[in-house]
Amino acid sequence: MHASKKPMKVGLFVTCLVDMFRPSIGFATIKLLESAGCEVSVPETQTCCGQPAFNSGDKKTTQQIARQTIEAFDGYEYVVGPSGSCIGMLHHYADLFDNNDPWRARAENLKNRAFEITSFLTDVMDFDSILSSYEGKVTYHDSCAGLRELGVKQQPRKLLAKVANLSLTEMEDAETCCGFGGTFCVKYPEISNRMVENKSANVELSGATTLLGGDLGCLLNMAGKLKRQGHNIETRHIVEVLAGMTDEPAIGEAAYELGQPA
């Protein structure tokens, strides 16, 4: 546990996909942060990290969104999100501003405070009191940005090792891109499809019954493919398992009554 007795003030970066598609990931993240002794708030002025604009070459829009996000998270000791990709984007903000632009220093400051959830729990909070249980053989997909931009590799595995009854089996090419790539999947759908087909084949070969990952974009892509192919493999975000919030049907499997809260 962190040495300080005062609760750490953490701002949750929800991410637009979690907000829209799978709120339970947000609530699971809050639960984990609170178990680790953090005081979690959700700034209302956050929207998206700006990646769609950034990766489409629209620098001006990206800067506007970066400034908005920097302001939204002013005053929090840490900014934590359930996505290596979006937190990685927050780390890119500084590059958007010239050296003499005051926003650059603010962006650098945000970068030092911004962490992906499994990395935050492990590297910052030294937290591993995972009390959940999950029956099943799982495999873990290393999403690219988390892995290569933020060095997220051992942290999720270390935490999963604490989950009762869970067995982790590594698939082939766990570090290979699933083909999502944000707008890539709709700009080059056939290539993206081949990449996600390779991924689903490796998931199947691993013999796992559950596929876990740390980025909802990749998970929607892989779950969508696995479902289209008729596989009976569950896809979930790692925080759902760590927080013991797996009552909710897996991604792409929900059957909610319209208008009922989850």
Place this chain on the structure above:
Amino acid sequence: MEIHSPEFKEKSRIALHDVNLQKALSNLKAGFPVKRSTAVARMPEFEQLRDEATALKNHILENLDIYLEQFEANVIKNGGHVHWCRTPDDACKKILEICKDVDSKTVTKGKSMVSEEINLNDYLQKNGVEPIETDLGEYILQLRGDHPSHIIAPAIHLNLEDVSEIFHEKHKRPKSSDPAVLMQEAREMLREKFAGADVGITGANFLVAETGSTIIVTNEGNGDLTQTLPKTHIVVTSIEKVVPTLEDMTLFLRLLARSATGQEFTVYNTLSTGPRRTGDQDGPENFHVVLVDNGRSEMVGTEFQEMLRCIRCSACMNHCPVYGAVGGHSYGWVYPGPMGSVLTPQMIGIEQAGLLPNASTFCGKCESVCPVRIPLPKLMRHWREDEFSKHLSPKAVRWGIGGWAFFAKRPGLYRLLSTSSNLFLRVMAGKKGRIKKIPMAGGWTDWRDMPAPSGKTFMSQYKSRKQS
């Protein structure tokens, strides 16, 4: 080589369904990356060498003029000639002029991507000089009227059967599918060509400023025969290949072989230092170095300068999931894969090459294996910025981003949009939890289901939880 980069999408679509190509690409995937990782694991100081090489390349690029002039002075001192060529056309003309001067009818050629870049073979042929490729892969491609699809394994897109087929057709010998027999056949065919050529053309992996030497690395030894047997040796290469000293060169050789093929050292490392001297037993009488710029000097001092660190090892394409899916020909010009997606727009223009820097998920695998740490995703993104600022991006992209940005910049309105889209998707999904078809989103739903939102948006649920 003709430019087909604007057809990237059509070509990749065909490539994805080409059974033979896919078989060849699966061999690539099981080969180079595995060998590289074994070689790297055996060398504890590999990461440190990458840092050293990156820093050294940066230093060279800051002082490119100085090292190139030192190189030139030493080539001249050794009795050779250096020709500075700004454009591919300048380079082709100069090479033809040298060939005509010695009344050359045939030239043998070692593998050179710069010669592909300047389209040298076509030019020589049109002007009555017959170029003969001597690298086995290039030789096969020449017989087929084909082009390289990879910068170090040019015929990687072919399978044994393809080689067997074309040898049988062109060599008029009994068909064989024994690699050893095919190799022997190629040797016999090429031997007389080596002996009969007046000029030998090779590329260069590095140019050594302190000695005026050029070096090529090969695994077949064909380069040695190409450059020592004919009377005239022409080295066609590009300006960023210069390194200060022989010792610096060895740093790059150690990284190059391991990054490329996973070898600790390439089999043949052949240095050329001027023409034959009195007392030398062999070597050419004339030694020419044709230095090609072709847009490189314009990259110096820009955000693309880092690309000039590239030592052409091919690790980026060997590890690229997009290259691995569609192969090199889909990229439609000389340099494929991530390095090509940065270099090609510089050489043929972003107007023609715009699809290439977009054909990446920015997974970052290329950067993670690059021996000189070129931030390839960042540079591809720079091209996208260039494209966007010149209004070259497709309208659908510009409008899509514009519409989305309008809301993303206004958190209040954004909540309305996310709440209504969330509701819309849940209505579409009904009780199924996923959607099979969404109008206007065929890019997604043609290939995979769209998981439906599992409830109201996080923000609205969070708000009501806080209020209760």
